[in-house]
Structures are given as C-alpha cells and as structure tokens.
Amino acid sequence: MEKPKKEYDDIPGTTIFDADQSRKGYGINMFCMSLLKAENRAAFKANEVEYLKPYKLTPEQTESVLKRQWIRMLELGGNIYFTSKLGATDGLSFQQVAAMMTGATQQEYADMMLAGGRSVEGNRRKSEWEHKNG
Amino acid sequence: MAKIVAGVFTSHVPAIGAALDNGKTAEPYWQRVFGGYEKSKEWIAKVKPDVCIVVFNDHATAFSVDIVPTFALGCAEEFIPADEGWGPRPVPVVKGHPELAAHIAQSVILDEFDLTIVNKMEVDHGLTVPLSLMFGQPDEWPCKIIPLAVNVVLFPPPTGNRCYNLGKAIRKAVESYPEDLRVAIFGTGGMSHQISGQRAGLINSEFDKAFLDALATDPGKAVGIKHVEYMREAGAEGIEMVMWLVARGALDEEVNEVYRFYTVPASNTAVGHLILENKVA
Numbered sequence: 001m002e003k004p005k006k007e008y009d010d011i012p013g014t015t016i017f018d019a020d021q022s023r024k025g026y027g028i029n030m031f032c033m034s035l036l037k038a039e040n041r042a043a044f045k046a047n048e049v050e051y052l053k054p055y056k057l058t059p060e061q062t063e064s065v066l067k068r069q070w071i072r073m074l075e076l077g078g079n080i081y082f083t084s085k086l087g088a089t090d091g092l093s094f095q096q097v098a099a100m101m102t103g104a105t106q107q108e109y110a111d112m113m114l115a116g117g118r119s120v121e122g123n124r125r126k127s128e129w130e131h132k133n134g
Numbered sequence: 135m136a137k138i139v140a141g142v143f144t145s146h147v148p149a150i151g152a153a154l155d156n157g158k159t160a161e162p163y164w165q166r167v168f169g170g171y172e173k174s175k176e177w178i179a180k181v182k183p184d185v186c187i188v189v190f191n192d193h194a195t196a197f198s199v200d201i202v203p204t205f206a207l208g209c210a211e212e213f214i215p216a217d218e219g220w221g222p223r224p225v226p227v228v229k230g231h232p233e234l235a236a237h238i239a240q241s242v243i244l245d246e247f248d249l250t251i252v253n254k255m256e257v258d259h260g261l262t263v264p265l266s267l268m269f270g271q272p273d274e275w276p277c278k279i280i281p282l283a284v285n286v287v288l289f290p291p292p293t294g295n296r297c298y299n300l301g302k303a304i305r306k307a308v309e310s311y312p313e314d315l316r317v318a319i320f321g322t323g324g325m326s327h328q329i330s331g332q333r334a335g336l337i338n339s340e341f342d343k344a345f346l347d348a349l350a351t352d353p354g355k356a357v358g359i360k361h362v363e364y365m366r367e368a369g370a371e372g373i374e375m376v377m378w379l380v381a382r383g384a385l386d387e388e389v390n391e392v393y394r395f396y397t398v399p400a401s402n403t404a405v406g407h408l409i410l411e412n413k414v415a
Binding site for chain 2: 007008011012013014015016017018019022025026029030032033035036037038041071074079080081082084085087088089093094095097098099101102103109112113114116117118119120123124125
C-alpha cells in the first residue's frame with residue numbers, strides 16, 4: 001500500500017522533520033548531538049571520516065556531512081537543530097547556515113532579513129515555485 | 135494559595151542571547167530588539183513573581199532523538215545552562231521550585247495530561263534567552279523557574295488546543311497549591327521564522343500580528359490554528375507558537391494587555407512579545 005500524501009508535502013523549499021525523516025536520520029542527528037561536547041568537536045575536526053564511522057551513516061549521508069551539503073542533510077533525515085551543531089563546529093551561526101541553504105550570499109540573506117524577510121506571498125505552495133521557475 | 139498573575143510571551147532567538155553575552159546590545163541592530171524589552175523589565179521588577187513557569191522547547195540539547203517527550207516538566211532543584219556547540223551561555227544557574235513542580239505534575243497527570251517528569255535537564259537558549267530579555271544580566275535570577283519543555287522539533291508537536299487545555303490544567307494545579315506564591319507563566323518561541331531549507335528566511339508579519347491580537351482578545355481563534363497552517367504561513371519553525379497557547383490557557387479568558395512589542399528581524403526570526411495580566415491579579 002502506498003503511503004498517503006502528507007498535507008505539508010506541498011510547502012516549497014521545506015523538509016518537515018517527522019517520524020519518517022527521524023527514522024532515516026537517526027545516525028546523522030546522533031552524530032551532530034555528539035558535537036555538543038568540546039572534546040568531540042575537536043576529535044571530529046581532527047579526522048572527520050574516522051569520527052563518523054560509529055554512527056553508521058549511509059554513503060549519501062556521509063557525503064552530505066563531509067561536503068556540508070546542508071539541505072541534503074535535511075532531506076536524508078537530519079534536523080536543523082541537530083545539523084546546526086555541525087555548523088557551530090565550523091564556527092557558523094544559524095543565520096550563516098540558513099543563508100547557505102537558500103543559495104544567497106551572507107550579505108544578500110542578511111539584507112533580505114533586514115528588509116522584512118522572505119515574503120510568504122508566492123512561497124506557500126510548490127506550484128507557485130514551479131510557476132516562478134517557468 | 136498560589137495564583138497565576140500574568141503571562142509573558144516572547145520569542146527566544148539564540149542570536150539575542152549571543153548579542154547580550156558578547157556585549158553587542160548597544161549596536162543599532164540589537165538596540166531595536168532590546169529596546170523593546172525595557173518596559174517589560176520595569177514591569178516584572180514591579181510584579182516580582184516568586185516563580186515563573188517557562189514553557190519552552192529544547193533544541194536538541196537535553197533531548198536527542200533517543201527520547202522525545204511531548205511535554206516534560208522540570209522538577210529538579212536546578213538546571214544548568216547548556217553548551218549548545220558555541221560554549222555555554224554565561225548566565226546564572228536556573229533554580230527550580232521542586233515542590234510546586236511536583237505538585238503541578240501530580241495534579242495535571244490526574245487531570246489526564248500525561249507529562250514526562252524530568253529530574254535532570256540542561257537548559258538551552260529556549261529557556262535562558264527569555265529570562266535574559268525579562269531580567270537582564272543579574273548575578274542570580276530573581277525568582278524560581280519551572281521549565282516545561284514542549285516538543286516542537288519532531289513533527290507533530292501537540293495541537294494548539296492540547297496546549298491551551300494543558301495551560302488550564304496548570305492553572306488549576308497552581309491554584310490548589312497551599313503556599314502564597316505569585317506565579318507568572320511564560321510562553322516562548324516564534325514568531326514567524328524558517329531556518330531550514332531553500333525557503334529559509336520566511337517572515338509573515340501579518341500572521342504574527344493577527345496571532346498577537348487573537349491572544350490578547352480572542353484566544354479561541356489562535357487555538358484553532360492547524361499545524362500545517364503555522365508551517366505554511368509562519369515558516370516550518372513558526373510552529374513553535376503553539377507553546378504560547380499553554381501560557382495563554384493558564385490565564386483568564388479576558389485579560390488586560392499590559393504591553394506589546396514586535397520587530398523584524400533578530401537573525402532569522404520575527405520577534406514578538408506580549409504581556410497579559412489577569413484582571414483580578
């Protein structure tokens with residue numbers, strides 16, 4: 001039986017961290033959680049590949065972490081409050097990680113926020129984005 | 135008897151804590167935010183609550199994905215500010231009120247709200263930023279704090295209606311506690327924001343302002359908002375606003391609006407703030 005569509009599936013540019021995502025992303029999130037300890041942050045930075053091994057990530061998840069593919073990490077089950085700890089380990093703030101996910105430069109993103117943020121108009125449904133992208 | 139005198143509603147953006155801790159409050163960007171809390175600090179210094187119940191969410195600090203409690207009440211003597219990856223915030227240890235917390239837990243569980251009881255919990259910016267906004271930078275927090283952590287990280291969080299009704303049960307619990315205590319309840323998080331995905335940076339001031347209006351004068355309207363509406367209209371992380379409804383439920387249906395403040399942005403987030411008092415306080 002096919003799973004029913006979720007009512008939040010059509011929100012564009014958004015991965016909702018639900019039970020399905022949580023199951024997929026357990027390893028990524030627990031790895032990120034370990035970075036709350038300063039000694040673990042140091043150990044990870046010293047040898048990222050070796051540090052990741054006990055967390056049993058899939059090859060795609062490992063690649064997304066090593067390459068800091070912030071959106072892909074979320075798609076593969078990561079949650080932003082966990083992956084932001086990887087950002088913190090790299091010295092990045094929430095805003096810096098957010099900017100990277102949108103494809104904007106830090107300055108463009110900060111300017112957008114100062115000007116009132118991203119409007120909800122045209123950003124409610126995936127169909128609005130398809131329309132926008134031709 | 136103990137009584138709930140007021141509700142304080144505020145965003146809990148981590149960058150606000152960082153700005154405060156790094157001495158950036160005088161910068162124009164941050165002055166715009168902190169300036170909005172000057173009156174609130176004066177107000178709370180006058181009201182002098184003995185205990186604040188702070189409804190907040192843990193951001194993958196005390197709770198990983200190993201255990202995700204929907205509602206977790208902090209019953210410990212104290213709660214240590216956590217290292218969230220940038221080092222712990224230099225703020226005082228949060229002192230609990232274990233007796234009142236245990237009383238609330240017993241009362242609401244028998245009222246069919248199955249809380250998780252937490253006797254050890256580090257607290258992150260979700261709890262400490264609202265304390266900093268309301269109390270500034272004291273050597274010790276001026277009152278006891280009972281943390282109530284709500285899951286809003288793993289979808290679905292509790293419904294707005296559930297949160298509101300839990301607030302009512304908490305009020306009943308507080309009002310059956312024999313000691314004369316003045317209790318304030320904080321609803322924290324929000325307002326509109328999305329920090330994940332290509333849609334990050336979403337802000338919806340219209341939604342936020344309508345939410346503030348509803349909270350002040352027509353809470354039923356806010357209680358009815360569905361999860362998908364919060365996420366679509368106020369951003370994936372805007373769903374934190376359900377936590378405000380716990381605090382709202384603990385107040386009278388009709389309240390006095392003491393103060394309101396709204397500004398965009400603090401980092402990725404719309405900052406909203408409201409103080410409501412019960413009419414017979």
